[in-house]
Amino acid sequence: MDLMKLTSNAKQIQDDVLKEILTLNANTEYLYRYLHGSSDKELFKKNVPVISYDDVKPYIQRVANGEPSNVISGKPITGFLLSSGTSGGEQKIFPVNNKFFEDMAFIFALRSFLISKHIEDDEEGNEKGKVLMLFFARQQSTSPCGLPISTSVTGYLMSDSFKNRPSNCFTSPDEVALCPDLKQAMYCHLLCGLRQRDEVVALAASFASSLVGAITFLESYWKEMCSNIRYGQLSEWITDLRCRDAVTNILGGSNCELADQIEEECNKISWEGIVTRLWPKVKFIQSIITGQNSQYIPMLEFYSNKVHLFSPAYGSSETMFGVNMNPLCKPQDVSYTFMPNISYFEFILADDGNKGEIVDLVNVKIGSYYEPLITNYYGLHRYRMGDILQVSGFYNNEPQFRFVRRKNMVLSVNLEVTTEEDILKALNNATLVLKRSDLLLTGFTCYADISTLPGHYIFYWELKAKNISDIVKPGNKVLVECCCVMEESLSALYRDIRSKDGSIGALEIRVVQQGTFHSLMEIFISQGASPSQYKTPICIKSSEALAFLDNNVLARFFSDKSPPL
Structure with missing residues (x-):
């Protein structure tokens, strides 16, 4: 894998990619009205508009309905990818063909190369071992014209790129990842x-939330x-037959000694x-820990005895983007x-509307x-x-x-605008207060x-107690302090409005x-x-989800003072 060539000739490669896409x-139908058949870069930049999903949705829907x-x-479009819908609102569908999954395979291979380069084999020089990889497929739906609609992970698991991968280093057989029943x-x-357990060198999932x-x-x-x-027999409620057969084969009969060790x-x-107690050879945990998944870092550190957390890659249903070239960096220093x-990637200054210069x-x-x-x-x-990124280096x-x-993930009740970054900063400061108690934050919205x-x-x-047998009893003093610390962490405008005019x-x-x-x-x-x-x-927008949350509330706490200006 010639990373030097890829990263040194970025301009030429990008120009070639755009030329190929336009050709x-x-x-x-969509591009012809802007380019009239031309593949010229300058004409593309001059004539093709910047768009959002609503602009292209009618065209996507026409193909989904059976038009060419x-x-x-x-x-040819061979399927559609369904966005998660949990980071930016409603789910969207995006057209794809096999190149998307080839790109995913390329990113996964690059990720593995970087791991092997930075995280060495064990002292005896043995093979890297196996990864406990939490892949989950969900049932595909179909568009009106019969093309599959799936998430990017499901699409990858169903693709030739996954089926024909060079080797299987996962602890689970493919039948487990493809089982449609999540439980x-x-x-x-x-x-x-x-x-x-003695072969596992890493735990991995797409997102930190899945690992927790x-x-x-x-x-x-x-x-x-x-x-x-202990008995070498799989529980009867595992009814997916292909999954059952494959896992029974892994169990391979009775193993009382191993059962005793785990127990x-x-x-x-x-x-x-x-x-690390269950999997003593684990060297790292691999999952996305940036953005909203950063909230799970304290939990993962608690459970893993601070084993290294590797945030490997950045991708979406629209395209794959890139990789973390420094697997050993701290979670707060992750760049892609x-x-x-x-x-082909272009960039517009954040929050500059359509007026900003495109580079x-x-x-x-x-x-x-x-x-x-x-x-x-x-x-x-x-x-x-809709993602906002900061250039951290080259x-x-x-x-x-x-x-x-x-971009649009904000809270506001007045003139203030509280971003996702603001919320996560406030949350991180509050979890420092929680550390003084015996409580862990396991989820928030x-x-x-x-x-x-x-x-x-x-x-x-x-919340969850650090000791399993303990009952969660959130103390008023600690939680009120958490409220206050969060307010102190929010923007100057929030603190000003909150303190001065109520x-x-x-x-x-x-x-x-x-x-x-x-x-x-x-x-x-x-x-x-x-x-x-x-x-x-x-930020929760669903009234159904809010009603559900409110039905499960045990206690309520409020900040008891205005935040300092």
Whole structure:
């Protein structure tokens, strides 16, 4: 893999990518009205407008309804990808063909190369070992014309790129990842990982939330898994036959010694460091820990005895972007180096509307905040995806970006605008207060309540005791202090309005019952969200979800003083 060539010749590669995309697509119905068949870069920049999803949705829908692919794409559309809908609102569908999954495979291979380069084999020089990878497929739907509609993870698991991958380093057989029942799949993933505990060198999932959810699941089912291992028999409720046969083969008969070892660790009073206690050869945990997933870092550190957290790649349903070239960096220092051979990337200064100057990938400036515009091979041209990134540096001639926030993810009850970045900063400061107690924050979301005057921010928190046998008893003093610390962490405008004219009310934390956020996930999954791609929304907009959360509230706490200016 010639990373030097890719990252040193970014400008030329990007120009070649745009030329190829325009040559393929210039005669599509969408692009022809702007380019009249030309593949000229300057004409593209002059004539093709910057768009949002609503602009291109009618064209996508026409192809989904059965019109020819050349409405938007010069090559046949073979399916549609469903966005998660949990980070930016409603779900969207995007046209794709096999190139998308080839790009995913390329990013995964690059990720593996970087891991092997930075994280060495064990002292005996043995092979890298196996990864407990939490992949979940969900049932595909079909468009009116019969093309599959799936999440990017499901699409990848069904693709030739996955089926024909060079080797399988996962503890689970493919039948587990492809099992359509989430509970059965999660159980079998963890059971296979436990059965092969001495071979596991990493735990991995698309997002940190999935890993925390897996450990919570393990707390409920470890005794049953130990029984399966002890007697070499899989639980009867695992009814997916292909999955059942494959996992039974992994179990391979009775193993009382292993069952005793697992039981001894899981029976201890605290699950602190449980990951390294169950899988002593684990060298790193791999999942996205940037953006809204940063809230799970303290939980993962608690469970893993601070094993290194590797945030590997940046991608979306619209395109893959790039990789973290420094797997050993701290979570707060993660940047992603864009790969110039995947799509054509342009950038517009963040929050500058349509007035800002659009620059190419190699012309971004260190320290500046940008929103990426995507031109891909299958129908998106100068598409605003809504992420805000900051340029953190360059790898050769290739820029590196820090993920900052989703563009429209804000709270506001008055004139103030509170961004995702503001919320996560406030939350991180509050978790430092929680550390002084024996409580862990396992899930949160928030919304701006303007149903009463003055309006105020409400944060829903799910808490957990560090010791398994302890009952969660949130103390008034600690939680009120958390409210105050969060307010102190918010913007100067928020603090000014809150302190001076009282048109923002006291910030509130509502503590919910344990298991609430797992049930919230199930609600979103039942509405079409992907188990592999699910991220708890930072800001809740669904009235159904808010009603559910309120039905599970155990206690309410408010800041008891105005924040300092």
